[in-house]
Amino acid sequence: LQVQKDSDPSFTRTYSWTIDKAVQPGELFLFDGDGATVAYSVTVTKSEPVDSNWFVFGKITVTNPSPLVATINGIADQLSGSLHAPVNCNGATTVNPNATLVCSYAVNTPDGANRLNSAIVTQTLRGGSSTIYTGTADVDFGKARLTTVGDSINVTDTNVVDTWPFSQTGSATYSLPLDCAAVAYDGLVGFKTVPNTAFIKETGDSDSEVVQVNCYKLAVTKDATPSYARSFNWTIDKG
Numbered sequence: 001l002q003v004q005k006d007s008d009p010s011f012t013r014t015y016s017w018t019i020d021k022a023v024q025p026g027e028l029f030l031f032d033g034d035g036a037t038v039a040y041s042v043t044v045t046k047s048e049p050v051d052s053n054w055f056v057f058g059k060i061t062v063t064n065p066s067p068l069v070a071t072i073n074g075i076a077d078q079l080s081g082s083l084h085a086p087v088n089c090n091g092a093t094t095v096n097p098n099a100t101l102v103c104s105y106a107v108n109t110p111d112g113a114n115r116l117n118s119a120i121v122t123q124t125l126r127g128g129s130s131t132i133y134t135g136t137a138d139v140d141f142g143k144a145r146l147t148t149v150g151d152s153i154n155v156t157d158t159n160v161v162d163t164w165p166f167s168q169t170g171s172a173t174y175s176l177p178l179d180c181a182a183v184a185y186d187g188l189v190g191f192k193t194v195p196n197t198a199f200i201k202e203t204g205d206s207d208s209e210v211v212q213v214n215c216y217k218l219a220v221t222k223d224a225t226p227s228y229a230r231s232f233n234w235t236i237d238k239g
Contacts, residue, residue, distance in 0.1 A: 037178070
């Protein structure tokens, strides 16, 4: 019998992100009807990658080149490091003449170390003895299929229509004009808070800032002191 096998390793590489929102200045002092501009910044930080979910799967192919039916007593698959992979042959225990039997295997590994993957096929002969055949394949995680999680993100902001894409640590800035519109005054003084939040769309993580706008009206008072002139006319007579 001829035993061939392949090996298809894969793993997941995950990045996490943090987001920080800042504003300068965080408080404004304005006269009614006045305005000012504040500057916002959004900074995202990308973590170092974390690898996980190391996985190996593949096929074991047993070829029978003879005109005889080959009886298979067992097929095992093992990786160096004493790892054993379950094998699925769909219940088949024989290989027909001039035919092949294809089985599958799959196993998780504890890390991304390269390993030797061996298939061991035991054939039962007519006299009751057995013969063992092997096939090997290298498990090379340097050539593995890679699933990347969180490699890039998109950031939105409640003050901005656009979305900022990030694939590395970075920041975005923008300015926003603020004034005393919609301020509720209590006498000559009023204030309002202007909240703002930036979100990472893919994770839902966010950070917020609030600007307090303090507004003032001038107090105008006056008094009135009236006055007028009273004149008298005189006449003189000499006799």
